[in-house]
Amino acid sequence: MGVNETVAKPLDRLSDMLAPEMEAVNTLIRTRMESRHAPRIPEVTAHLVEAGGKRLRPMLTLAAAKLLGYGGTHHHLLAATVEFIHTATLLHDDVVDESRQRRGRPTANLLWDNKSSVLVGDYLFARSFQLMTETGNLRVMEILSNASAVIAEGEVLQLTAAQDLATDESVYLQVVRGKTAALFSAATEVGAVIAGATPAQVRALYDYGDALGIAFQIVDDILDYSGAAETIGKNTGDDFRERKLTLPVIKAVAQADAAERGFWQRTIEKGDQRDGDLDRALAILSRHGAIEAARADALSWATRARQALDELPENRIRQLLAELADFVVARVA
Amino acid sequence: MGVNETVAKPLDRLSDMLAPEMEAVNTLIRTRMESRHAPRIPEVTAHLVEAGGKRLRPMLTLAAAKLLGYGGTHHHLLAATVEFIHTATLLHDDVVDESRQRRGRPTANLLWDNKSSVLVGDYLFARSFQLMTETGNLRVMEILSNASAVIAEGEVLQLTAAQDLATDESVYLQVVRGKTAALFSAATEVGAVIAGATPAQVRALYDYGDALGIAFQIVDDILDYSGAAETIGKNTGDDFRERKLTLPVIKAVAQADAAERGFWQRTIEKGDQRDGDLDRALAILSRHGAIEAARADALSWATRARQALDELPENRIRQLLAELADFVVARVA
Incomplete structure (x- = not known):
């Protein structure tokens, strides 16, 4: 996933507000x-688990439940579940x-x-299913x-x-x-369900998470072409070298002339990459404004995330979740 | 797991008896x-899934539920769950x-x-958890x-x-x-639970499955040293080449003289294997009667499987499960 979680302040403030709950989650983990x-x-x-991660996903579960006034402890189990699923997918992704x-x-x-x-x-994965089963709540088991x-x-x-250069924006999404x-x-969503939310509130928190996640990944894909290594925790151009069709490239391919199409076919489809190819890719992206167009999409998803919150009670956590949506895209603003 | 499922007749007769249910399971799968x-x-x-497997594990779930007179359809979901978990582990095992x-x-x-x-x-794995969740039965979700x-x-x-030559029989188990x-x-066990069995019956079917599985694996490990390639669907000596400490080798190591210990250290611990080493391993196993001793263990586990059934209602399925225990070990009898 290659996601950079050094998102700035709203997440830290959420962390502070949810510190006792997050401590319980960390103990469970x-x-x-x-x-x-x-x-x-x-x-x-x-x-x-203990290295560098900001626990963004479990924090979202805790925040959703708290936003709706949940007073129980099952959100701890669910937050740990979410972190275990995340960690399992990271382990398998790195192999793949x-x-x-x-x-x-x-x-x-490597280690x-x-x-x-x-x-x-x-x-x-198995542990995550054990954890969610302990809530005894069938709906959250279904969702997860x-x-x-x-x-x-x-x-x-x-x-x-x-x-595959035929990959378009809908497949990307x-x-x-x-x-x-x-x-x-x-x-x-499970944070909302465990808090006994109304269907409209459950939907709103689902929509928030969905839009936030999409914005987050688009930003990550943009940073892979435009970020500094120290910001993104990996090297620029990894997606290019791995021949992944991410949003900036999809946008550039859609507008490619014959020479550029040949370039993408050679480097992405055939995997024949030479010195200087990453620079040429960056130049083509720049020529078509592909990075800017992808950034506009990310901003629009962040807006959708914020708007989804309108359905929910106004409180401090809702405010921080709205700010979180802005901060996720601020990395490329 | 490298398990050979061409177990003979009792499984075929179970298949016949449970044919309509197994058809429902196959459709689900x-x-x-x-x-x-x-x-x-x-x-x-x-x-x-569609190649050669005898569907032994899902059959066990169907058989356990039927043995106890279950009349619903949730055992189909559970049998499919069990087959999906099995298939997922096979895919990952072959990578590992x-x-x-x-x-x-x-x-x-490879393909x-x-x-x-x-x-x-x-x-x-994810599909299997979706399937078990559909039963709405928390106890089976816990078990699985x-x-x-x-x-x-x-x-x-x-x-x-x-x-690691320090691996003893308790670690092996x-x-x-x-x-x-x-x-x-x-x-x-889940077949019993879904049928609403008494705690003693649940325990009996757990014990049966546990003992049957252990007998099954010991037999598999024996065949890896003594079976013909066409019987076991792979080559003799795979475990030796992969430096796995299975029961026959553990028994031989426990009785090894200094020269033999050096042999096992070189071939298993250091992985320095040469032409003729598999034959020498077989000769050492034979010298200590290690295959025979492992076979005696397998037979004893099969007996425990059969005895566990005493707690259960006497009927045709119970009879076939008892015969199945004998047939599992008959491959090395």
Whole structure:
């Protein structure tokens, strides 16, 4: 997913407001990543869970439940569930992408091996289902198991859509909903459900998470072409080298002349990449204003996220969630 | 898991008795392995699901429910759940073991790639949780999510226990419970639970599945050293080449003299294997009667499986389950 979570202040303020709850979630995460028999499991998990992540997704679950005045503790279980699903997908993604770096550190598949990443990911998936089952709430189990299926489907779709210049913006949106937005929207939706929200409120928090996740991923894809390595925790051009068709490239391909089309066919479809190709790709993106157009899309999704909140009670958390939507896109503003 | 499922007649007779139910399960499996967006998913899944498997695990679920007179349809959902969990673990196992053959055919990771196997496996895990959620029965969700965690934990444990001559029979049993018996016992236990069984009956069917799974895996591990390639659907000596410490080797190591210990250290711990080493391993196993001792253990687990059935109503299905326990070990009798 390659998502940069050093989003600025609203997330920190949410963290402060939700600190006692997040502490409970962190305790759950630490307890449930243990394994009596296989010490490799907490080693690998801790490498990811305790390093650099801002816990954005579990925070969304806590925030959604709190926004609606939930006074129980089941949102802790759900927040830990969401973080475990996220961590499992990161482990498997890094195997699939053969990544060597995440959040500026070596990946688990590099430090241990692909086997450990696959199996520890499976363990965390199973743990996540145990956690959600403990809520005894069938609706949240439905939402989270559906999200898990959509995530895996999105990843498989990306496997085949990557390297195919016919991939258009609607396929891109499907991939992004799968790889990123499905877990964001599930995170906020289950927070609402566990709080006993009305159907309109559940829908609003689903829409917020969905739009926020899409904005978030578009920004990430933009930064892959325009960010500094220290900001994005990986190198510029990784998506290009991995021949992923992300939004900026899709927009440029749609406007390509014959020479540019030949360039994309050679570098993305055939994977024949040479020195200077990344610079040429950047020049083509610039010529068509592809980065700016993608940024406009991200801003529009952030606006949709903010607007979805109109359905919900006005309070401090709602305010922070609205600011969070703006901050997610501020990284490319 | 490398399990050979060409178990003889009792399974065929169970199949006949449960044919209409199994047809419903097969329909569910076919429907739920579809993906609207990613055709790669049903391709990869069908390669495994529709090829050669005897559907032993889902059959156990159907049999357990029927044995207790269950008249509903939720056991279909659970049987499909169990088959999806099994298929997902096979896909991931073949990636982890870098296997090239399963059931006498090329593996999915060879025909497609590791990426597809990892992600399609994840999709099937998610699908399995969707299916079990549809029963609305929290207890079966608990059992099956626990089993999934135990399976993954067993696989990780095997990663580290493999290549370590200190692995003893109790660690072996833990690995086997994880990689094989956990799903057998979950399959029979959820069949009992969904049928509204008494706690003693639930326990009996759990014990039956547990003992059957252990017997099954010991037999599989024996055949890896003593079976013909056409019987086991893979080559003799795969476990030796993969440096797995299975029961026959553990028994031989426990009785090794200094020269033999050096041999096991070189071949299993260091992985320095040469021409003729497999033959020498077989000679050492034979010298210590390690195959015979492992076979005696398998027979004893089959007996425990049969005895567990004493708690249950006497009927045709109970009779066939008892015969199944004998047939599982008959492959090495």
